[in-house]
Amino acid sequence: MxxxxxxxxxxxxxxxxxxxxxxxxxxxxxxxxxxxxxxxxxxxxxxxxxxxxxxxxxxxxxxxxxxxxxxxxxxxxxxxxxxxxxxxxxxxxxGDARLVTGEYRDELMGHDYDGITEYDNDLPPWWKYGFYLTIVFALVYVGYYHVARSGQLQLAEYETEMRQAARLVSAGPDDPNRLTTYAALSAPADLSAGKALFVTNCAPCHGANAEGKVGPNLTDDYWLHGGEINQVYKTIKFGVASKGMVAWKSKLAGKQILQLASYIKSLQGTKPANAKEPQGEKEAADSKPVAAQ
Incomplete structure (x- = not known):
């Protein structure tokens, strides 16, 4: 004491x-x-x-x-x-370590086969308790994420983090992550201007009728970077350096890029001669859009 x-x-x-x-x-x-x-x-x-x-x-x-x-x-x-x-x-x-090592340690079980004896060793209690804990954790995990759907799985968590990160990036006109909501132009004057831009700037790689040469065929339903009008607009504006597609944002105005994208969309289903084989993923053909401007 x-x-x-x-x-x-x-x-x-x-x-x-x-x-x-x-x-x-x-x-x-x-x-x-x-x-x-x-x-x-x-x-x-x-x-x-x-x-x-x-x-x-x-x-x-x-x-x-x-x-x-x-x-x-x-x-x-x-x-x-x-x-x-x-x-x-x-x-x-x-000095008694039973809590860590277990109750039985190298105890003979009475089995003898050609001079080979069998020992009884307890699994360490810490291992058994850890195993029980993983079972409890698995039940809670499945209940929380897959049954109650209260938590986000890996893909949903990744998408949430990407959206949060996008908010930290400047959403100016030169930001490739900025979402646009343009509708394709259908006025004859706009499509004519888009055709002139295509012949001057795009035909060397995509062909005079967009049948595809070095670049992909633009008249089928297959797209490498998306076939929706805003995706085509983004591809033209910012380019795809890894595929050799140059960015036209410094050479064409925004209205010109939209006219060019609208003209490309108008060529869908024209089936020109000597069309290049499809590339990318197939997208459902959308209906002819109404002019937004």
């Missing part, structure tokens, strides 16, 4: 001694303004003091265990304590 009282007294003195340093360390951590050199030193001093106090407590705790070891052994030997879970936890303090 004297050792226990000594431990409590030393703990109280340690807490009183560490209180100012711990308070200063907490105040430093709580500040939001940039820390200066002096503040940083004060923080590390407080952290070192805390570590020293914890070390002192550990040493005193070990000393207390050494003094109370005989008492703990007598308590551990009681039948009402020895085989309980709390008793096994107490056994770790007196």
């Amino acid at each position: 004297r050792a226990f009282r000594y431990f409590l007294g030393a703990a109280g003195v340690g807490l009183l001694a560490a209180r100012p340093a711990l308070g200063q360390a907490a105040e430093v951590v709580a500040r939001t303004q940039p820390a200066g050199p002096g503040t940083e030193k004060l923080f590390w001093f407080g952290l070192s003091t805390l570590g020293l106090v914890l070390l002192v407590f550990l040493v005193l705790f070990m000393a207390l265990l050494l003094n109370l070891r005989l008492v703990l052994r007598k308590v551990y030997a009681l039948p009402t304590v020895h085989d309980t879970w709390s008793g096994r936890a107490l056994g770790l303090l007196v």
Whole structure:
């Protein structure tokens, strides 16, 4: 009991001694303004003091265990304590590691085959408890994500993060992530202007009738980067460097790009001679759009 009282007294003195340093360390951590050199030193001093106090407590705790070891052994030997879970936890303090290693260790099972004997070894309790925990976790996971659908799966979480990231990017006219809502132009003047732009700028790669040469065929239902009018507009404006498609945003105005995209959309299903084989993914042919401008 004297050792226990000594431990409590030393703990109280340690807490009183560490209180100012711990308070200063907490105040430093709580500040939001940039820390200066002096503040940083004060923080590390407080952290070192805390570590020293914890070390002192550990040493005193070990000393207390050494003094109370005989008492703990007598308590551990009681039948009402020895085989309980709390008793096994107490056994770790007196040298019995059953809680970690298991009940049975290298015990013969009485089986002998040509001089080969069989031992019985318990699975370590920590392993068994961990296995039970994974079962509980799996049930909670399936219930939360697949039954109740309260959480986002990986794909939905990825899409959410991409949308959040897109908000941080400037949505100016030169931002390739900016969504447009244009409708294809159908006025003869616009389509005629789009045709002139196509012959001048696009025919060398896509053919005079958009049948496809170096570039893909633009008259079928297959598209490499989307066949909706706004996707075609984006492809023309920003290009696809990896496929050799140049960006026309510095050479054509926005109205010209929309006229060009509208003319390309008007060529769908024309089936020109010597058409290049389909490339990309097939998209359902949409109805002829109404002019937006």
